[in-house]
Amino acid sequence: MNQRVIVTGGTSGYGLATAKLFKENGFTVLITARHEDALKKAQTESGADYIFVQDVSRMADWQALYAFAQEKMGGVDILVNNAGGGLSIKPIEEQSEEAIDAIIKLNLNSVMYAANVFVPEMKERKSGTIINISSVCATHAWADWSVYAAAKAGVLNFTKGLQVELQPYGVRATCIIPASASTGFQSAAGIGETADSLSCDDIASAVYYAATLPARAIVEEMTVWGMSQMVQPL
Secondary structure, three states: OOOEEEEEOOOOHHHHHHHHHHHHOOOEEEEEEOOHHHHHHHHHHHOOOEEEEOOOOOHHHHHHHHHHHHHHHOOOOEEEEOOOOOOOOOOHHHOOHHHHHHHHHHHHHHHHHHHHHHHHHHHHHOOOEEEEEOOHHHOOOOOOOHHHHHHHHHHHHHHHHHHHHHHHHOOEEEEEEEOOOOOOHHHHOOOOOOOOOOOHHHHHHHHHHHHHOOOOOOOOEEEEOOOOOOOOOO
């Protein structure tokens, strides 16, 4: 059976590497992002079959994506919720109301919207895998990252609760927890880009592994560290 995959935030970083890996292994791949020009470039680079312009923080965009995926691919077997971002990495007293709301909507609300829209069909079909990308900020603390960390901790715990809901229907929910990697994330958040040993391909491999396990097995959560990143205590 030809497996159908959606990867959000598929124009760079983990998303682009993940889309490319699935496509190289014969999957039908749809990538989403906010900008059509970037999507077209990523489609050429990854070989993705379809692109879709989407703001993951808007429920209406998720509903439109579901309709598009049904029309073009006949459904979705694997949904990778990769889109996210730091947006504003600052002490809490320097965060505006708008920044706080935007961080939570982009990183946490988006994965809830995704499940709300895609879960009913997966439950009816009694198959499917949802993979949510969190962050080590969900389990470890760094100064100035508190709002982003709260959102990503929500992703981890939402995924756990979602799996309890989905297990009776044979549908899987997995959380991948990447450590620091040089993906353009830091620059987009207004902080200096790092040069970590962890690569986008490493996270793509983790996602692919979790998604392609036999239906009888599930990865509840997987944390992937770069060997260059020292955290004490771990």
